Amino acid sequence: MDELIRRLAKLDTCSVSDALDKLGLAGAVTGLSPLTVRRRVAGRTVTVKLGAPMEGAPKRHLGAGAVMAAQPGDVIVVEHRGRIDVSGWGGLLSRGAVMKGVAAVIVDGACRDVDESQELGLAVFARAAVPVTARGRVAEHGFNEPITVAGVAVRPGDLVLADGSGVVFVAADKAEAVIAAAEAIFAREQLMAADIERGRPIGEVMGADYEDMLKQKEAGR
Structure with missing residues (x-):
């Protein structure tokens, strides 16, 4: 593969x-x-x-x-x-x-x-x-x-x-860019899913403030 x-x-x-x-x-x-x-x-x-x-x-x-x-x-x-x-x-x-x-x-x-x-x-x-x-x-x-x-x-x-x-x-000529973008999206959603399972209110997890926080974390990697 x-x-x-x-x-x-x-x-x-x-x-x-x-x-x-x-x-x-x-x-x-x-x-x-x-x-x-x-x-x-x-x-x-x-x-x-x-x-x-x-x-x-x-x-x-x-x-x-x-x-x-x-x-x-x-x-x-x-x-x-x-x-x-x-x-x-x-x-x-x-x-x-x-x-x-x-x-x-x-x-x-x-x-x-x-x-x-x-x-x-x-x-x-x-x-x-x-x-x-x-x-x-x-x-x-x-x-x-x-x-x-x-x-x-x-x-x-x-x-x-x-x-x-x-x-x-x-x-094929767009694969690297698409997969990289999809990996970032997938990772973000996994973090959100984990917070939901820990009991964080879904309205808070799905809110704009939470999304902005995740973007800031990604930018600081």
């Missing part, structure tokens, strides 16, 4: 989303939830672009190229344009992904064979589950190329973090 992924894995999507907001960057997406095992996943993206069937589309099964290209710890991200009427990922692909050591799969749309992916222990994040096959309805337009997920641009090799709150993407 590279150092940036190791640091990202210690955070949560809420802290990273707040950091993206602070830096004026896009990256948090809506509507994607864990459908199988619930665990935090961080990794680098391998992308898949799906769309309507077209002449000259690759003959391989959709997603297979990304599975073959993936390295252990990677996260496969599928542009499925939010479609929930047809699957953009299935059980055999999940089986192949597990064999390659893929950490998770994220589908901007529906997937199927959720029970199989659950039994395999593969984390799958998607908009919905549906039994309808992609065969004859969807084609792969490419893999390991720039895609869009819920309006957010994602490139191969970008960073992604997914947990029970959702999914956030971090552009």
